[in-house]
Amino acid sequence: MTSEITLFVNPAAGRGRGARAAKPAARELRGAGFLVRTVVGEDARDAARRAHEAVALGTGALIAVGGDGMVSLALQAVAGTTTPLGVVAVGTGNDFARSLGLPVRDPARAGRLAATALKAAPAPALDLGRAGERWFGTILATGFDSLVAERGARTRLPAGRFRYDLATLAELAALRPLPYRMRLDGGPALETEAVLVAVGNGPMYGGGMRMCPGARMDDGLLDVTVVAACDRRTLLRVFPRVYRGTHADHPAVTVHRARSVALRAPGITGYADGEPVGPLPLTARCVPGAVRVLGARAPLPPGAPA
Numbered sequence: 072m073t074s075e076i077t078l079f080v081n082p083a084a085g086r087g088r089g090a091r092a093a094k095p096a097a098r099e100l101r102g103a104g105f106l107v108r109t110v111v112g113e114d115a116r117d118a119a120r121r122a123h124e125a126v127a128l129g130t131g132a133l134i135a136v137g138g139d140g141m142v143s144l145a146l147q148a149v150a151g152t153t154t155p156l157g158v159v160a161v162g163t164g165n166d167f168a169r170s171l172g173l174p175v176r177d178p179a180r181a182g183r184l185a186a187t188a189l190k191a192a193p194a195p196a197l198d199l200g201r202a203g204e205r206w207f208g209t210i211l212a213t214g215f216d217s218l219v220a221e222r223g224a225r226t227r228l229p230a231g232r233f234r235y236d237l238a239t240l241a242e243l244a245a246l247r248p249l250p251y252r253m254r255l256d257g258g259p260a261l262e263t264e265a266v267l268v269a270v271g272n273g274p275m276y277g278g279g280m281r282m283c284p285g286a287r288m289d290d291g292l293l294d295v296t297v298v299a300a301c302d303r304r305t306l307l308r309v310f311p312r313v314y315r316g317t318h319a320d321h322p323a324v325t326v327h328r329a330r331s332v333a334l335r336a337p338g339i340t341g342y343a344d345g346e347p348v349g350p351l352p353l354t355a356r357c358v359p360g361a362v363r364v365l366g367a368r369a370p371l372p373p374g375a376p377a
Contacts, residue, residue: 074104074105074106074131075105075106075107075108075130075131076100076105076106076107076108076130076131076132076133076134076157076189077107077108077109077110077122077125077130077132077133077134078093078096078097078100078107078108078109078110078134078136078159079110079118079121079122079125079133079134079135079136079141079144079145080093080109080110080111080136080137080141081118081135081136081137081138081140081141081162091161091178092136092159092161092178093109093136093159093178094178095178095179095182096134096136096159096178096179096181096182096185097109097182098179098182099179099182099183099185099186100134100182100185100186102186103183103186103187103189103190105131105186105189108125108130110122110125115140115144118141118144119144119147119148122144122145122147122148123147123148125148126148126149126152126154130154131154131155131189132154132155132156132157132185132189132365133145133148133149133154133155133156133157134156134157134158134159134185134365135156135157135158135159136159136161136178137159137160137161137162138160138161138162138163138164138165139162139164139165139166139167139209139344139345140162140344140345140346141162142156142158142160142167142168142208142344143206143207143208143343143344143345143346146199146206146207146208146344146362147205147206149362149363150199150206150358150361150362151358151361151362153363154363155188155189155193155194155363155364155365156362156363156364156365157181157185157188157189157364157365157366158171158173158181158364158365159174159178159181159182159185160173160174160175160176160181161175161176161178163278164276164277164278164279164345165278166209166210166273166275166276166277166278166279166344167208167209167273167344169275169279170208170209170273170274170275170288171197171273171288171364171366171367171368172367172368173364173366173367181366184365184366185365185366187366188365188366189365193363194363194364194365194366194367195289195363195364195367196359196360196361196362196363197288197289197360197361197362197363197364197367198272198288198289198290198291198357198358198359198360198361199272199288199357199358199361199362200270200272200293200343200355200356200357200358201355201356201357201358201361202270202341202343202348202353202354202355203348203349203353203354205343205346205348206358206361206362207272207343207344207348207355208272208273208288208344208362209271209272209273209274209275209276209343209344210269210270210271210272210273210275210276210282210283210286210343210344211269211270211271211341211342211343211348211353211355212267212269212276212282212341212342212343213267213268213269213270213334213336213339213340213341213342213351213353214249214251214265214266214267214268214269214298214336214339215242215246215266215267215298215306216267216269216276216277216282216342217267217339217340217341217342218242218339219238219239219242220238220342220345220347221340221342221347222238222241222242223237223238224347226238243303243306243307246266246302246303246306248264248265248266248300248301249264249265249266249267249336249337249339250262250263250264250336250337251263251264251265251268251297251334251335251336252334252335252336253268253295253297253332253333253334253335254332254333255295255327255329255331255332256329256330256331256332257331257333263297263299264299264300265297265298265299265300266298266299266300266301266306267296267297267298268295268296268297268298268334268336269282269283269295269296270283270293270294270295270332270334270355271283271286271293271294271295271296272286272288272293272357273286273287273288274286274294274316276344276345279314280313280314281313281314281315281316282296282313283295283296283326284316284317284318284319285319285326288367291330291357291359292328292329292330292357293328293329293330293331293332293355293356293357294326294327294328295326295327295328295329295332296319296324296325296326297324297325297326297327298323298324299323299324299325301323305323308321309321309323309324330356330357331354331355331356331357332354332355332356333352333353333354334351334352334353334354334355335351335352336351337351338350339351341353343355
């Protein structure tokens with residue numbers, strides 16, 4: 072493995088934490104004897120191009136500095152290659168890092184962990200989801216949760232988490248069941264009315280919400296969480312339990328496991344790792360061993376603190 076590694080930086084992550092976090096992470100990596108090259112894209116398209124170039128040129132590791140959006144861009148570059156992914160999680164949600172027990176908002180510790188992992192045995196090979204042409208590490212959201220993401224993306228103010236809190240309230244006011252058609256592993260079509268269907272390679276999204284609490288990134292399966300048609304009062308009772316991962320035993324919630332899932336629902340866009348993938352119908356599949364993540368450990372069990 073080459074001793075040159077690439078820090079892939081989003082300077083705007085966490086209201087500027089990305090730019091600040093790159094320095095202590097780089098310092099730890101250089102102190103461990105690695106040559107560190109920093110890549111900063113002018114925009115998402117340019118950042119993605121630069122990440123692919125670094126992997127193609129044989130970088131020893133691609134280390135994403137930022138939030139889940141930066142991790143998502145990095146995954147598109149390293150998935151299916153032998154280049155390991157490191158994560159210096161300093162964004163708002165950091166669900167990918169939380170799911171794998173990686174440091175959150177501690178860039179020096181994240182840098183040390185990555186350096187140690189690079190000098191040890193090869194990083195563990197973990198599963199990724201793939202929806203259309205997009206790789207994802209955590210959850211493909213469709214329905215209520217993707218409508219919240221879509222509304223939040225359209226809204227300029229307020230900034231940060233409050234934007235999505237307001238979007239959630241607005242979507243609750245407009246709550247309606249959606250007619251879904253679902254196929255698991257190419258089997259017979261299952262038709263149901265649901266508020267949302269979440270397809271999890273990992274357990275978390277939305278800043279620690281364990282929508283797919285049993286999902287593991289090393290079992291070759293996707294967890295499919297279905298919240299059946301329900302009224303606002305029921306949904307408001309179910310959602311606080313999502314943070315502990317205890318909602319799965321609610322009568323309105325059903326969980327399936329499959330290697331692939333095909334989803335169809337009118338007027339719904341799928342969001343994977345918080346990024347838009349495209350309108351349904353979409354097919355998501357699990358790709359075993361598609362990425363190596365430096366310092367990763369098993370996903371946290373339901374109820375454990377994130």
